[in-house]
Amino acid sequence: MSAGVPVNAAALAAARRAQGAIWLWIAIGVIAYVALPWYAIQDTSWYQAIPQVFGSAEGANGIMQAATQGRSWLFIGLAGLVLCAVGAAMPPGRSQGRWLLAGGLLGALGLAVSGFAIGARGWSYGALNNAFGELAINQFGIGAGGFIVITALVLLTAFGLARLGFFKGDLFVSGAVVGCGVMMALFIAYPVSKALAGAFFNEEGQWSITAFVTRVFTERIWGLGCLAGGVRCGVAWNTLALALLTAAGTTFLGTLMALMAERGGKRWQGPLRVLALLPIITPPFVVGLGLILLFGRA
Incomplete structure (x- = not known):
């Protein structure tokens, strides 16, 4: 009881759990920076490289990589975690959300941009070589440390959005939505867009x-040979027919599932929940594979 107003114990416990989740992911990010190898290591696993994390070898942690091996861009993620820690020390509210959002975006985007821009041979793009000159220091794919740090920063960004009032302030829902969005962008949108961009380059890489017109407007894609006694039609028409059959079949099955969910017994609810996820998971992979095959990048 405070000033005549009863304290809601459940709401207070939920607020404490939310604050605990924010601090937990900040701690996970810091521990990953210190205790895990930042980069993927050839011919060995990440846990075998843990004894090297404080050394100067390729298995060093993120701080050692940044401080002793000239990869100063890795400090961006650490700066993002510091900003998130400043926000976490504040009372829950919009101010805390702004700090979490700023820190999460700074760290996650900074590490992502540097990861794509700097590769095993220095700059990954010729335009960067022309603008800044040859880069003497390179970097390889991220390992356990980098992956966990970026994951923590993405979730802290989501928590910041929740504190700003998005997703009704629910940290879990915000984290799930933002996390799924990032995974779809990384594993579906990026490969598909890269495959589409590859259609504009000829065999010499120019x-x-x-080259795009030749690849897209070809008999193999748009041919109508099956209508004139040929063996088959083009990929586009086969895909259209398959899409129509799939749409009709899935609509019918979806109707049956909806009837079972509404009128069936409780014992069918568990399997139905699992089956209901399949229409969400399957299409992006089918689209990605279809585009790869369509443009001859198999």
Whole structure:
């Protein structure tokens, strides 16, 4: 009881759990920076490289990589975690959300941009070589440390959005939505867009609209040979027919599942929940594979 107003014990416990979740992911990010190898190591696993994390070898942690091996861009993630810690020390509210959002975006985007821009041979793009000159220091794919740090920063960004009032302030829902969105962008949108961009380059790696036209407007894709006694039609028409059959079949099955969910017994609810996820998971992979095969990048 405070000033005549009863304290809601459940709401207080939920607020404490939310604050605990924020501090937990900040701690996970810091521990990953210190205790795990930042980069993926060839011919060995990440846990075998843990004894090297405080050394100067390729198995060093993120702080050692940044401080002793010239990869100063890795400090961006650490700066993001510091900003998130400042926000976590504040009372829950919009101010805390702004700090969490700023820290999470700074760290996650900074590490992602540097990861794509700097590769095993220095700059990954010729334009960066022309603008800044050759880069003497390179980097390889991220390992356990980098992966966990970026995951923590993405979730802290989601927590910041929740504190700003998005997703009705629910940290779990915000984390789930933002996490799924990031995974779809990374594993579906990025590969598909890269495959589409590859259609504009010829065999010598030069940009060419002719190469795009040749790949897209070809008999193999748009041919109608099956209508004139040929063996088969083009990929586009086969895909359209398959899409129509799939749409009709899934609509019918979805109707049956909805009837079972509404009128069936409780014992069918568990399997139905599992089956209900399949329409969400399957299409992106089918689209990605279809585009890869369509543009001859198999």
